[in-house]
Amino acid sequence: METFNNQDLENIINYFDLEVINKIDIDNTLLIYNYLLENGIYYANDILLGYIDLFFYHYQTFKKKFNKLVKYLGNNYLDKLENDIGLFELMHQF
Amino acid sequence: MTSNDIEIVKKICLKYNYKFEDIPKWVLNHFSPKRIEDILSIEKLKTDRFKYLFTSNIWNANPSDIEQILDLDCWNNPKFLSLLTPNIWRASLQKVKEIISLNDWNDSKFSSLLTPNIWRCEVSQVKQILKLEVWDNPKFKPLLTSNIWRNNLNNVVEILELPYWQDDVYDNLLKPSIWKVTPSKVKKILALECLKDKKYKTLITPSIWNADPSEIDKILNIKQLKDPKFKNILSPNIWLLKYNQIKQILELPYWTEEKYKSLLTSNIWNKNAEEITNILSLPYWKEDQYKTLLTPTIWSSNYQEIVNILTLDVWNKPPFKDTLTSSIWNSNYQNVIDIISLPYWQDEKFTSLLSPVIWNSNPQKIKEILSMDIWNDNRFISLLTPTILCKTKSQIESLIIIAEKLDIDKYLTTSYLAKTPSHIYAINFFLNERHIPSVIDGKLHIFYNCSNATLKNKYKIDINNLIKLYPIPENFESEKKYGNI
Numbered sequence: 293m294e295t296f297n298n299q300d301l302e303n304i305i306n307y308f309d310l311e312v313i314n315k316i317d318i319d320n321t322l323l324i325y326n327y328l329l330e331n332g333i334y335y336a337n338d339i340l341l342g343y344i345d346l347f348f349y350h351y352q353t354f355k356k357k358f359n360k361l362v363k364y365l366g367n368n369y370l371d372k373l374e375n376d377i378g379l380f381e382l383m384h385q386f
Numbered sequence: 387m388t389s390n391d392i393e394i395v396k397k398i399c400l401k402y403n404y405k406f407e408d409i410p411k412w413v414l415n416h417f418s419p420k421r422i423e424d425i426l427s428i429e430k431l432k433t434d435r436f437k438y439l440f441t442s443n444i445w446n447a448n449p450s451d452i453e454q455i456l457d458l459d460c461w462n463n464p465k466f467l468s469l470l471t472p473n474i475w476r477a478s479l480q481k482v483k484e485i486i487s488l489n490d491w492n493d494s495k496f497s498s499l500l501t502p503n504i505w506r507c508e509v510s511q512v513k514q515i516l517k518l519e520v521w522d523n524p525k526f527k528p529l530l531t532s533n534i535w536r537n538n539l540n541n542v543v544e545i546l547e548l549p550y551w552q553d554d555v556y557d558n559l560l561k562p563s564i565w566k567v568t569p570s571k572v573k574k575i576l577a578l579e580c581l582k583d584k585k586y587k588t589l590i591t592p593s594i595w596n597a598d599p600s601e602i603d604k605i606l607n608i609k610q611l612k613d614p615k616f617k618n619i620l621s622p623n624i625w626l627l628k629y630n631q632i633k634q635i636l637e638l639p640y641w642t643e644e645k646y647k648s649l650l651t652s653n654i655w656n657k658n659a660e661e662i663t664n665i666l667s668l669p670y671w672k673e674d675q676y677k678t679l680l681t682p683t684i685w686s687s688n689y690q691e692i693v694n695i696l697t698l699d700v701w702n703k704p705p706f707k708d709t710l711t712s713s714i715w716n717s718n719y720q721n722v723i724d725i726i727s728l729p730y731w732q733d734e735k736f737t738s739l740l741s742p743v744i745w746n747s748n749p750q751k752i753k754e755i756l757s758m759d760i761w762n763d764n765r766f767i768s769l770l771t772p773t774i775l776c777k778t779k780s781q782i783e784s785l786i787i788i789a790e791k792l793d794i795d796k797y798l799t800t801s802y803l804a805k806t807p808s809h810i811y812a813i814n815f816f817l818n819e820r821h822i823p824s825v826i827d828g829k830l831h832i833f834y835n836c837s838n839a840t841l842k843n844k845y846k847i848d849i850n851n852l853i854k855l856y857p858i859p860e861n862f863e864s865e866k867k868y869g870n871i
Contacts, residue, residue: 312776315716315746317683319618319651335839342804342837345743345776348713350681352648374844376835378801381771384741 312344323351331358332370335377343380360386387414394419402426413445424449430456441472451479460486465500473502484509490516501532511539520546525557533565544569550576555587563592574599580606593622601629610636621652634659640666651682664689670696681712694719698726705731711742724749730756741772754779760786771800785810794824794834801835808858809849810834815856816847 321340324347328336340347349357361383362369373379387395398419399406404426413422425431428449431440436456444452455474460466466486474482485504490496496516504512515534520526526546534542545564550556556576564572575594580586580603597605605624610616616636624632638659640646646666654662665684670676676696684692695714700706706726714722728749730736736756744752752775760766766786774782784807789795792814802810813833817824824831833841841847 312746317653319653320682334843335837338804338837338839342801343773345741345746345773348716348743348746350678350683350712352681353678353711374836374840375832376799376801377804377837378799378835381773381800384743384772 316344316347320351321347324349324354327351327355327358333373335374338377339380342377346380346383349383354383357383357386387419391419395422398423398426410442410445417445421449425452428453428456439470439472439474443472443475447475448478454479455482458482458486465491465497468500469502469504471502473505477505481505481509485512488513488516495521495527495530498530499532499534501535503532503535507535514539515542518543518546525551525560528561529564531562531565533562537565541569545572548572548576555590558591559594561592563595567595571595571599575602578602589620589622589624591622593625595625597625598628604629605632608633608636615641615647616650618651619654621655623652623655626655627658631658635662638662638666645671645677645680649680649682649684653682653685656685661689665692668692668696679710679712679714681715683712683715685715687715687718691719695722698722700726705737705740709740709742709744713742714745717745721745721748725752728752728756735761735767735770738770739772739775743772744775747775751775755782758782765796766798769798769800769803773800773803777803792824794830797825797828797830799830799835802830805834808853809838811858812849812852812856816852 325336325340328339333339346354361380364382364386365372365379392414395409395414396406398404399409402423409422422445425444425447430436430453431444439456452475461470469486477485491500499516507515512535521530529546542565545567548569551560572595575581575597578599581590586606594602605611608629611620627635632655635654635658640662641650649666657665665688668689671680679696687695692715701710717725722745725744725747730752731740739756755774755777758779760782761770769782782803785803785805786795788807788810789798789802792810794814805813813831814824817831817833822831824834833845833847836844838849841849
């Protein structure tokens with residue numbers, strides 16, 4: 293499991309609007325982050341860095357959307373997500 | 387001042403083009419016309435460089451001191467400029483000279499202390515504070531802020547000498563806000579037996595200074611807080627409220643109902659019992675359609691905003707139908723109205739952006755991004771997903787310019803936008819060096835689309851090392867290639 297390092301934090305600060313960063317709900321973000329790790333998404337750091345918007349969903353909503361994404365991608369969903377993190381964006385449609 | 391003197395001052399004011407009415411009454415009562423003229427005649431105070439220093443504070447200063455203070459060479463040194471504010475007139479020339487000449491200012495760890503608050507302090511106190519040995523210990527460094535000058539030396543020393551700082555548990559408390567607390571309050575709080583329990587470790591943050599020491603034990607012993615259903619509620623924010631306010635919230639009847647249980651999180655302490663009751667007694671929560679809106683984010687909003695937002699007539703029809711989720715509580719009514727009214731939602735290509743995430747943005751930001759010319763170009767249209775609204779215009783521009791320069795612009799996907807320009811450059815360089823094409827079968831190489839952790843775990847490529855090995859040239863992004871972006 294990867295941990296957050298200074299470079300990651302710098303990327304978050306440089307890469308997102310301060311307005312977006314200010315709206316992050318730490319408790320909710322942590323729940324989602326841990327949920328991703330528990331579900332084989334060992335690169336949860338990168339999802340947070342690249343798709344911070346997904347962490348604005350409430351934890352329960354996020355879980356529902358993630359399960360729909362898993363169902364949509366089928367059996368080898370972990371491989372598919374691992375090879376293209378852009379697939380996480382599909383969660384917005386579910 | 388006699389009426390004759392008043393007339394003299396009026397003439398002086400006329401002579402120096404200064405409004406008589408701007409001279410405070412206490413100045414007329416305490417000072418002679420000569421002293422007023424001595425100050426008004428100081429030429430340097432009329433220059434652009436120093437005119438901002440002419441405020442009511444100046445009347446307390448000695449005219450000869452004013453001239454000599456303004457003549458000091460130190461104002462040519464940028465590090466001292468932060469001291470040159472109207473507060474400087476609290477100090478005499480002697481004091482200004484003595485403080486400025488302290489050798490300690492050559493030590494960079496003290497640079498944050500060069501603020502106008504220093505003029506409140508006696509020179510001897512400034513010297514003694516700077517000489518304290520604790521500043522050699524990095525854990526006390528966060529305390530070196532201008533708030534320190536609001537305290538007297540005894541208080542500063544008394545706080546710094548407390549034995550608690552030897553224990554890492556209390557490191558979180560070594561923040562500038564400690565200077566707003568009296569040593570006796572700090573001691574009373576830290577001596578509390580209840581706080582020594584490891585389970586309360588996370589509650590020991592600077593917010594605890596808001597608490598009344600006599601209430602802390604009572605608060606931690608509130609019986610509801612020991613109930614598992616309230617386990618997510620114990621956070622440092624609890625110290626923002628008094629014991630009675632906390633009790634009132636915990637005794638509200640709502641917490642026995644399943645649908646309200648998820649609302650029991652630490653940010654509830656931003657509200658009081660009355661506000662919570664007003665919000666939770668709204669009729670909407672009886673309807674299934676609105677139940678998903680009951681998440682802790684609701685505590686970021688308020689009763690009136692919630693009512694205004696929910697009574698909007700857009701939620702039952704496209705294109706906004708699916709956007710009403712709890713993330714809307716991160717926004718406010720005016721923002722919601724302004725976003726809804728944007729012209730872009732008439733254009734089908736932009737409606738895919740209408741996800742609940744949109745409420746985390748604002749109309750100006752959305753306009754800035756959606757008015758970019760790139761969205762008229764088919765190469766980039768696939769990048770129009772909700773995530774784009776969390777980026778800044780300049781980040782999008784940088785990534786597009788890099789894609790064009792590296793000749794991969796026709797193959798961009800949303801995962802490309804999840805990278806930084808330095809990542810993209812390093813991956814491209816790495817592939818080129820190994821003669822691996824960046825585009826295979828009309829798709830970007832997998833290295834552009836997978837996560838950094840996957841690159842490391844699966845392909846043994848450490849992106850951070852790669853960025854160091856192949857740093858993006860300084861001017862790489864500066865030569866803009868794309869049309870008007």
